[in-house]
Amino acid sequence: MSQIDNEKITAESLQVAKERNVWQAIRRGLSCKCPRCNIGKTYRKYLKVADECNHCGQEFHHHRADDFPPYIVITIVGHIVLSAATSLQIIYGPPMWVHMALWLPLILILSLSMLPPVKAALVGLQWAHYMHGFDTDDHSPKWDEPNL
Ligand SMILES: [Zn+2]
Numbered sequence: 528m529s530q531i532d533n534e535k536i537t538a539e540s541l542q543v544a545k546e547r548n549v550w551q552a553i554r555r556g557l558s559c560k561c562p563r564c565n566i567g568k569t570y571r572k573y574l575k576v577a578d579e580c581n582h583c584g585q586e587f588h589h590h591r592a593d594d595f596p597p598y599i600v601i602t603i604v605g606h607i608v609l610s611a612a613t614s615l616q617i618i619y620g621p622p623m624w625v626h627m628a629l630w631l632p633l634i635l636i637l638s639l640s641m642l643p644p645v646k647a648a649l650v651g652l653q654w655a656h657y658m659h660g661f662d663t664d665d666h667s668p669k670w671d672e673p674n675l
Contacts, residue, residue: 552654556649596649
């Protein structure tokens with residue numbers, strides 16, 4: 528084996544070792560666990576992502592979930608509630624107060640319970656793709672470096 532082949536194998540090996548399992552990170556996020564160790568917690572409060580994992584020290588403070596978790600939750604809850612409300616109306620035709628009594632609390636409960644796992648899954652997705660500072664080999668210039 529020539530020296531060039533050895534370099535190829537080494538580069539490929541490094542590439543494989545560097546890959547992160549995206550679906551595993553999302554699954555770990557859905558259970559609000561650290562995407563790296565699956566032991567530490569993603570949150571320190573309800574919807575307040577911890578600065579770092581309390582078990583392995585993986586930093587989370589640079590995640591950028593922003594408004595995407597509510598969009599996903601609105602889409603999921605909307606599909607569930609709209610299909611159920613439409614089905615109920617077509618089959619039984621109840622008065623409007625029944626709809627209000629059923630769907631408003633359900634919307635609130637579903638939305639508030641789905642937001643933390645969805646947000647943690649998105650943090651896991653960002654971690655798996657080395658997005659927003661999750662890349663430890665960040666070569667971008669730092670703000671405090673002199674601009675030459
Ligand atoms: Zn961890």
